[in-house]
Amino acid sequence: MNKLTEKVNSRRTFAIISHPDAGKTTITEQMLLFGGIIRNAGTVKARKSGHYATSDWMEIEKKRGISVTSSVMQFEYDNKRINILDTPGHQDFSEDTYRTLMAVDAAVMVIDSAKGVEPQTKKLFKVVKKRGIPIFTFMNKLDRDGRDPLDLTAELEDLLDIECVAMNWPIGMGKQLKGLYDLANKRVELYRHEDDSDRFLPLNEDGTLDNNIALSHDSLFESTLADIELLKEAGNNFDLDKILRGDQTPVFFGSALANFGVETFLKSFVELAPAPKEHELIDNTTIAADDDEFSGFVFKIQANMNPNHRDRIAFIRIGSGEFQKGMDVTLARTNKVIRLNNATEFMSSSRVQVSEAVAGDIIGLYDTGNFQIGDSIYAGKKKIEYPELPQFTPEIFMRVTAKNVMKQKSFHKGMTQLVQEGAVQLYRGYATDDYILGAVGQLQFEVFAFRMKNEYNSEVELTSLGGRVARWINPDQLDPKMSSSRNLLVKDREGEPLFLFENSFAERWFKDKYPDVELTSKL
Ligand code: G4P
Numbered sequence: 001m002n003k004l005t006e007k008v009n010s011r012r013t014f015a016i017i018s019h020p021d022a023g024k025t026t027i028t029e030q031m032l033l034f035g036g037i038i039r040n041a042g043t044v045k046a047r048k049s050g051h052y053a054t055s056d057w058m059e060i061e062k063k064r065g066i067s068v069t070s071s072v073m074q075f076e077y078d079n080k081r082i083n084i085l086d087t088p089g090h091q092d093f094s095e096d097t098y099r100t101l102m103a104v105d106a107a108v109m110v111i112d113s114a115k116g117v118e119p120q121t122k123k124l125f126k127v128v129k130k131r132g133i134p135i136f137t138f139m140n141k142l143d144r145d146g147r148d149p150l151d152l153t154a155e156l157e158d159l160l161d162i163e164c165v166a167m168n169w170p171i172g173m174g175k176q177l178k179g180l181y182d183l184a185n186k187r188v189e190l191y192r193h194e195d196d197s198d199r200f201l202p203l204n205e206d207g208t209l210d211n212n213i214a215l216s217h218d219s220l221f222e223s224t225l226a227d228i229e230l231l232k233e234a235g236n237n238f239d240l241d242k243i244l245r246g247d248q249t250p251v252f253f254g255s256a257l258a259n260f261g262v263e264t265f266l267k268s269f270v271e272l273a274p275a276p277k278e279h280e281l282i283d284n285t286t287i288a289a290d291d292d293e294f295s296g297f298v299f300k301i302q303a304n305m306n307p308n309h310r311d312r313i314a315f316i317r318i319g320s321g322e323f324q325k326g327m328d329v330t331l332a333r334t335n336k337v338i339r340l341n342n343a344t345e346f347m348s349s350s351r352v353q354v355s356e357a358v359a360g361d362i363i364g365l366y367d368t369g370n371f372q373i374g375d376s377i378y379a380g381k382k383k384i385e386y387p388e389l390p391q392f393t394p395e396i397f398m399r400v401t402a403k404n405v406m407k408q409k410s411f412h413k414g415m416t417q418l419v420q421e422g423a424v425q426l427y428r429g430y431a432t433d434d435y436i437l438g439a440v441g442q443l444q445f446e447v448f449a450f451r452m453k454n455e456y457n458s459e460v461e462l463t464s465l466g467g468r469v470a471r472w473i474n475p476d477q478l479d480p481k482m483s484s485s486r487n488l489l490v491k492d493r494e495g496e497p498l499f500l501f502e503n504s505f506a507e508r509w510f511k512d513k514y515p516d517v518e519l520t521s522k523l
Contacts, residue, residue, distance in 0.1 A: 004322055004358060005290040009275045011360030013083040013317075015100055017128060018110035019118030023140040027110055027256035028073070028084060031266055035075025035082065072315070072362045080270050083362060093120065094441040095422065096300050098392045098523070099373065101127050103299040103317035105360065106134045106273040113139040113146030113173070113253070117159045125160050127392075127523060128246070135162070135249045136269050138262075143191075143255040145174035150227060153251055163236045163248040167268060168261065169227060170253045172220040179215070180253060180261055181224050183231075184238075184268060188215065191260055244274060276360035279319045282376075282385045287320045289359035293380035294321035294329070296363075298371050299389065301421050313364040314371040319386060321379065323357040332376040332385040340365060373422035393522040394425050394438030397465040397500055398445055401435070407458050414456030419493070424448045427490040430480065430497060436490055437462075438470065468500040469507050471519035482514065 001009075018024040073084045085104055087097040101107065107128045109121060128135055139152060146152070153164045171178040171188070179190040181203075188201040188209060201209060207228065209216035242248035250272065254261020276289040287295060300315040328339050357363050365371070378384035402411035415435070419426040424444050427436040439445055445462055452458045465488070478497050483489035487510055488500040499519070501507040511519070 002290075004292070007081075007322070007356070007358045008290045008360060010080050011083065011276050011358065012080050012106070012270055012273050013085065013104050013276065013360045013362070014106040014108055014269075014273060015085045015087050015104045016108045016110055017087060017101070017121060017124035019112070019115075019120040022110045022112040022115070022118070022121070023256045024087075024110050027108075027138065027140065027262060028086070030256055030259050030262045031077075031082070031084065032073060032075060033259075034263060034266060035077050072364075074361070077266065078270050081361070082270070083360065085362065087124070088441075088443075094439065094444045094447075095392050095394075095425075097124070098127050098440065099299045099389055099422075101131065102389050103297075103315075103362065104133065105276055106136065106269075108269065109135055109137045109249070110256075111137060111139050111152070111156070113141050113149075113152060114144060116147060116152055116155045122159065129160070129162065130390075130523060132246045134243050134246055134273060136265075136273070137164070137249045137251045138256075138265055139251060139253045140256050142170055142173050142177055142253050142260065143258045149253065150230070156249070156251070162246075163242065164251045165236045165238050165243075165248055166231055167238075167250045167252050168264065169224055169231070171215075171218075171224045176220060177255075177260075178218065178220055180264070181221075181228060182264065183228070185264070189261065189264060190215075191258075240272065243272065276319075280387060282387050287384055289320055291320040293378060293382060293384065294323055294327065295319050295376065295378040295380075295384035295386075296323075297377075297386040297389075298373055298375040301367065301371060301373055302364075312367045312369070312371075314367040314375075316363050316365060316377065318357060318359050318361050318363065320359050320384070322359075323361075323363055327379055329377040329379050330383070331370060332378065332383060333372070336370070338370055338377070369417075372420055391425075391522040392440055393470050394440055395467055395470075396439055396442060396445075397427075397468050398437045398439075398462040399434055399465060400437050400463075401461045403459040403461050410456045410458040411452075411460070414452045414458050417456075418448060418451060423451070425492070427492055427498070427500075430483070430489040430491055436465065436488075436500075438468075465500065466502070468502065469504055470498055470500055471507065471521055472496060472498040474518050477517045482510070482517075 016024045016028060073086065075082050085100045087100050088094065101124065109125060111117065111121065137156065149170055153166065156162065156164055167184045168180040168182040171181055177191045179188050182189050186203045188203065190199055190201065193199045201213060203209065215221050236248060239248055243250060250268070252261060252265040252268070254265060256262055278286040278288045280286055296316040296318040298314045299317055302313045302315065326339060326341055328337050330337055374389040376385045402408060415426070418424065425438040427438055428434065429436065437445065437448065449460050449462060452460050475497055480489060486502045486506040489497060490500060491497050501510065
C-alpha cells in the first residue's frame with residue numbers, strides 16, 4: 001500500500017447529529033479527552049456557554065454564546081485520524097448544518113434516552129439518510145431514568161425508517177444502572193467499578209455470567225437476558241453492508257456525562273466507520289480518495305470571523321490526494337488558478353497551520369472572495385468537478401427592504417453577494433418583485449443583517465412572514481389566481497415558482513382544492 005492510501009485509510013470523518021440538549025457537546029468532549037486534545041472535561045462546554053474567550057469569533061457568536069457555524073475537531077485515536085465536524089446544536093441551526101453533512105463519511109446520532117427521537121434529529125437524519133452514509137446511534141443519559149430500550153429502538157425504526165441492530169444493551173438504568181450487556185464484545189461493562197481491571201466481565205459461550213458473580217443473580221440482569229433473547233429471535237442481525245449503506249444503524253447505550261460506554265462506542269465506531277471513499281463527479285465518473293491528484297469542494301464559507309480583518313474562510317473537504325502548502329489549484333467554475341498559501345486546519349477552538357492533510361480532512365482557506373459554496377478545486381491537469389450541493393428547503397421567511405432608500409446600490413451589492421455565498425436564500429414576489437429571504441434557522445437572518453450593516457454599510461429592515469412550508473409547483477400548472485396570503489406565490493433564484501404555505505393545513509387545503517397540481521420540496 002502506498003503512503004497516501006495508508007493515510008487516507010486512517011481517516012474517519014463524521015458529524016454528530018442530535019436535538020439540542022441530547023448530549024452532543026458532552027460526548028464530543030469525552031471523545032476529545034480520549035484523543036488527548038483536551039485535558040479537562042468542561043472545555044468544550046465552557047466554549048458553548050460563552051466562557052471561552054476566543055477573540056476571533058464573530059461578534060454575534062459571542063453575543064449569543066453559541067457557535068454560529070460548524071467547526072472542525074481533529075484528533076488521533078487507535079491509529080486513526082478522526083475529524084469531527086461540529087454541527088450547531090442550538091435550535092437556531094442553519095443551512096450550514098445541513099451542508100456540513102455533505103462533507104462527512106458517517107454520522108453519529110445522539111439520542112436522549114428519556115426523550116427518544118426529537119424533531120431536529122429527524123430533520124438531520126433525513127439529510128444523512130438521503131446520502132446513504134452509515135449512521136451510528138448513541139442512546140445517551142442512561143444514568144437517568146429513561147424509556148424502555150425496546151421501546152426506544154422500536155420508535156427509532158418506526159419514525160426514521162431504519163433497521164436497528166443492538167451492539168450493547170443496558171442492565172438497569174438511572175439509579176439502578178448496573179452496566180451494559182455488550183453483545184458485540186461478548187462481555188459485561190460495569191457501571192461502577194473499582195479500577196480498570198474489573199471494568200469488564202467476560203460472558204460465557206451461552207451469553208450468561210458465571211454463577212459466582214453476584215450480578216448473574218440480579219433481577220435486572222435477568223431482565224436484560226430476557227431482552228437479549230427477544231432481540232436474538234426477533235431483532236435484526238448485524239449486517240455490515242447494510243450499515244455501510246445507511247440501511248441499518250448499530251445502536252449503543254451509555255452516559256456521556258458519566259463517561260460510561262463512550263469508549264466502547266468510539267472503538268467500535270472507528271473500526272466500523274468507513275475511510276474516505278471514491279467520490280462521484282459531475283460528469284458521472286468517480287475519483288478515488290487516494291488518487292494522486294488533489295481535489296476538493298467548498299461546503300461552507302465563514303465570513304468575518306475577525307471583524308477587524310474582514311477575512312473569510314472557505315472550508316474545503318478534500319476529496320482526493322494530498323494538500324501541499326503553496327500549491328496551485330484551479331477553481332473549476334472559473335478556470336482561475338489560485339495559489340493556496342494560507343491554509344489552516346482546525347483543532348478544537350484554535351486554528352493551526354496545516355501540517356498534513358489528505359482526502360477526508362478539512363482545510364480552511366483564507367479567501368478574498370474567490371470561492372462560493374459548492375465550488376470545486378483541483379491541482380492536476382484533469383478537471384475534477386464535484387456535483388452541486390443540494391438545496392435545502394427553508395422554513396422561515398422574511399421580507400427585506402433597505403432602511404435607507406438612498407443606499408440601494410450597497411443594498412443590492414450586499415444582497416447579491418451574501419445570497420451567492422449561500423448565507424440565506426433569496427426569493428422574489430411573483431408579481432411584486434419584493435425581496436423575500438428564506439432560511440433554515442432564525443440565526444441566518446441575524447447573521448445576514450449583521451453582515452449587511454458591517455460589510456456593506458446597508459441597514460436592512462426585516463419583516464417576518466413566519467414559518468412557512470415551501471413547495472415548488474410545475475410552471476405549466478400554475479395559475480396566479482391560486483395564490484393568497486395563506487399561500488404566497490414567489491419565484492426562486494432561477495425564476496422557478498413556488499408557494500409559501502402558511503402551515504401544513506394550508507398546504508392540505510390547497511391539495512384538496514387542486515388535486516392534480518404537483519407540489520415538490522427540496523431536501
Ligand atoms: P447538546 O450539545 O446536545 O445541546 O447537549 P449537552 O452536551 O450540552 O448536554 C445537555 C445537558 O444534558 C447538559 O446539562 C449535560 O450535562 C446533560 N447531559 C449530557 N449527557 C448526559 C448524560 O449522559 N447524563 C445526564 N444525566 N446528563 C447528561 P445542563 O444542565 O444543561 O448543563 P450543565 O449544567 O451540565 O452545563
